[in-house]
Amino acid sequence: MKKTVILVAFVAGLSFTAKAQYKVVTTRPPMGWMSWFPFIDKIDEKKIMEVADAMVKSGLRDAGYKLVQLDDGWMAANRDAQGRQYADTARFPHGMKFLADYVHARGLKIGIYSSNGMKTCAGYPGSYDHEETDAKTYAGWGIDYLKYDACGEKEKHTDRELHTRMSKALQATGRPIMFEICIFSSGETHLWGAEIADMWRTGGDIVKFIERTPEVTYKNWYTNLNQVVGKENYAGNGHWNDPDNLIVDYPRNNKQTYEEQKAQFSLWAVVSAPLILGNDVRSMSGATKAILMNKEIIAIDQDAATTPGARLLTDDKREIWVKRLKDGSKAIVLFNKQDTDATLTLNFKDIGAVEKVKIRDLWAHQDKGLFSRSYSAKVASHGVTMIKLKEVK
Template sequence: MSHHQPLGLKPSMGWNSWNTFTWDINEQLIRDVADMFVSQGYKEAGYEYIVIDDCWSLKERDADGKLVADPAKFPSGMKALADYIHEKGLKFGMYSCVGTHTCAGYPGSFEHEFQDAARFAEWGVDFLKYDYCFKPRHISGELLYKRMSLALKNCGRDILFSACNWGADGVYDWIRESGAHMYRSTEDIRDNWESVKSLALSQLGKQSYTGSFCHNDMDMLVVGMYGGSNSDFIGRIGGCSDTEYKTHFSLWSLMGSPLMIGCDIRKDNPVTKEILLNPDLIAINQDMECRGAYRIKPEPQWFHTDDVFMLVKVLTDGDLAIGFFNLSDSSRELSLQFWDMGLPYTAGFSLSLYDCWAHRELGVFRERYAPVVAAHDCLVVRAKLVR
């Protein structure tokens, strides 16, 4: 009989090596990130997984068919690295792929699923990101994710399963049944505003497909990267503005995406920390009921484009998290009628609003609230019903 603890109750929080470092990873980097998690407040804020992405192994398996960590990059081995992370009260994540090879050309787990799951358990892995490259055409992605899910659930260790098939092949219709705890619903994120905006808009109609034990993963965060990736694809130049990073984090938080940091947190940028460690946004993302957010168009609806909207998330204690998002290129007034959230005037309630970024009370409002929001900016409030 299995006595595994349930995994994936709430969206995962952590750090992943890919966005900034891609192939250029090593043991010391991962140890440094673990140290920063503890010393700079990330662990205390709820971030717990430290995940090594692609390019960690040798290009060939050993004589027994087992995966081998690259000794030049990880001279102490994966078990020692996992132990170091666990000693800090954190969790250790690794990467593989459904296909014959990973996206960067290293050995994939196709036809080695159970062997690799046992290997990860042996090393002390707590999280597996499972990518979608080099998938054999004759087998469905659905079946391959079921394979690895079954392997992980029977490897003797609790390992959170992060499926990463980029929203392909009708994933919304079958991913929960596969056993995955989170699933990538989008193409790869890039460190620019158009990418962040595009990914967010693509998931506005998919909020009913997220919830406890199977969370819609809108990809890793680019907050704080400022064009600092090793990859031209992800972005080497410019990145986003601080305002855009704030909006990015707000969207991912309200929409219930896992919050996986992608920047180099060793740089200890105060603005980046202010965004990533915002306790009010994290509390919204980590709300126990894990409900998706619903969209409301500002009044008058005919006036506004699709990139101007409000998101409302029902919270466990009866509060509402409300995000006013202006993804357009000019300042807008976003008029929210409380009627559209199920609060008619006849109910006798007003809303007490708290600004989750300024960390201050905004006042009590009846029937409507209409802030002016700058281009690419947002306002996130926590609303409490009061008489």
């Protein structure tokens, strides 16, 4: 068995304060939907309008999912005569301002994508050397969020330098536009991300080369979850670690079990990750809705303390993740790493709790009662039990 790991920074209750005065747009992790997983770069006006309508009709908007983000592929192949990006006229005949107005009219926000190089990852015009022009263009359209990638030729300028350029350009517009740093090859963005952005990717794509239809398993999200470990003290209070999007109901070659998908949702919530959907929300099963609209789990992600949780313990069989909440309680995730169902036990002394606690099961939506010294639960293979624990004096 591997040696148990205790994260001293979490136990000590350390927190991080951004060095610069970046004006954050939201004090909670963003929630919404992204176009890349369901549609790759084959997006158009009709699909995005249908998604916006579906987010309202399904109840996703009212559950907190307010962002509709167009990822790579919305642009025309070239800039216009004034050097501006614009939406492909065949796929977006009414233009981006029309689409933004449509999304806003449904009580949602609209996001867009670009890259800091000359080309985006899919080969469309990037924002290199056009940062001010693009920022003003986005603001004029009514854009609320920019995911900023790191693809394309950039004449030896660093990603940090170019992302800083765009951050300043966005802030100069006067419009509050959430800014995400997407430098997926860097393991150090968290060290400076809060100086210029609301959120930053903590590692690689959760599903790589999606156009090749790879097999998607729980290992995809578990790999990305591990990229957050040790970075929790750099996030919080309007700045967020982003281990990439949710792959609950991933639309192609999804080999995850229902319990594995519940596990990702739980763990993303406990680390205060942005909850960005990657499924086709126009056609969701009741089981998918039960995961994505679990109000008690969403409340953990959106908790007013804005303090990301951390992994307290890990070995070959299990992990324990803990998040302190505004009301003084703790959210706990017990993750079963084994290939079979297993009974997992939380010893209260491991989380510094008094001997008697009150426990609520956040998936069963049940108060489990009072417990002394420990709590045990049977957990599915690669699944979780998620509880809210309140000390009783």
